[in-house]
Amino acid sequence: MRDEIEQFGVNPANVDGHRKYVEKMEFNFPLLSDPDRGIAQAYHAVKDDGQGIWRSVYVVGRDGKIRYAQRGAPPPDDVVTTFKENTRGG
Numbered sequence: 837m838r839d840e841i842e843q844f845g846v847n848p849a850n851v852d853g854h855r856k857y858v859e860k861m862e863f864n865f866p867l868l869s870d871p872d873r874g875i876a877q878a879y880h881a882v883k884d885d886g887q888g889i890w891r892s893v894y895v896v897g898r899d900g901k902i903r904y905a906q907r908g909a910p911p912p913d914d915v916v917t918t919f920k921e922n923t924r925g926g
Contacts, residue, residue: 839920843864843865843869844865844866844875845863845865845866845867845868846867846868846870846875847867847868847870847871848869848870848871848876848887848889849869849871850869850871851869854867854868854869859874873886873887873889876889877892879892883906884906890907891907891908891909892905892906892907892908892913893905893906893910894914895915895919903918903919904918904919
């Protein structure tokens, strides 16, 4: 299932900082830079201080509908199970 999903992360850090972080964490997906926090604001992930970001997981279907949304770092199995339940029959 994971191989079927196009994955990426979003973070307000700059591109150079991302490059080092991706290498350190050995991510197998791209990390996009959101320095003005526009993406974070659109997904209601900016903390009340306007600077901090809530770690959040979203799965967006090819049709643009949000199939899964959870604040924090849910276990991958929870994401996959919920995603499968929300896409049955479609």
